[in-house]
Amino acid sequence: MPSRRALFAGFFSIGMAGFGGVLPLAHYMLVQQRRWLSDAEFTELLSLGQLLPGPNIVNMSVVIGSRFHGAQGAVIAFTGLLLAPFCIGMLLVSLYAQYRSLPALQAVLHGLAPAATGLIFAVGLRLLGGLERRWWCWLLALLTFVGIGLLHLPLLPLLLLLLPLAVWLARHLPRKDD
Structure with missing residues (x-):
């Protein structure tokens, strides 16, 4: 059974990896690297996470944390998972608020808009x-x-x-x- 510190660190490392699409990394960390779950347990918890409202990995963090350390473990795993993305998001918001009038930042954002539009259009065509x-x-x-x-x-x-x-x-x- 992982310690509370290891539980936090494990889910923090998943959260640091990206804001989305971290399921393969979560599988590697939970099943192969730290061996906290078997493949069957991971699949079972993923199925449960898909049935519950919210992102699968967030649901899994709560269930896995709860399995090892009860309600406190659920909070620890959840916080570990979301702390880094939350801090990065808040940093980006504060940087944007401070530098939004810079021409270079405006140019970057204007360049990203067509790319985002293209991605949405591509998904629409696929649908x-x-x-x-x-x-x-x-x-x-x-x-x-x-x-x-x-x-x-x-x-x-x-x-x-x-x-x-x-x-x-x-x-x-x-x-x-x-």
Whole structure:
């Protein structure tokens, strides 16, 4: 059983590795390097983490910390995991507040905006591939795009309007393969 200090240090090292996508590192640290869990236990806890609301690794840190040191261990593991990203985020916010008017920083941010837009567009295209090949699915996707992207309508009211229409169309229009 790891000590409280080792528990904090282990999850702190995972948190230092990145803000997201740290699951492979967590597996390496928890299963292979420190041997706190077996592969089966890791998979079981990951499944549990996926069922609970919130990020998987955060849920796993709470469960693993609790397993070794009860409620105190859950707090220690959770704090270890999130301390570094929180501090880095706060540092970036304070640096931005102080230097946001610098032309160099503005140039960097203006350069990042198209890259972020491109990533979002690429994900959207990937999701389009999974869209059902029925005319009304494409129509609803187009209506959503026009409503949000072009008319700047609020997301929630638009979805509350289109959702009943989508459910009605799905129930009442025949499928080609039926």
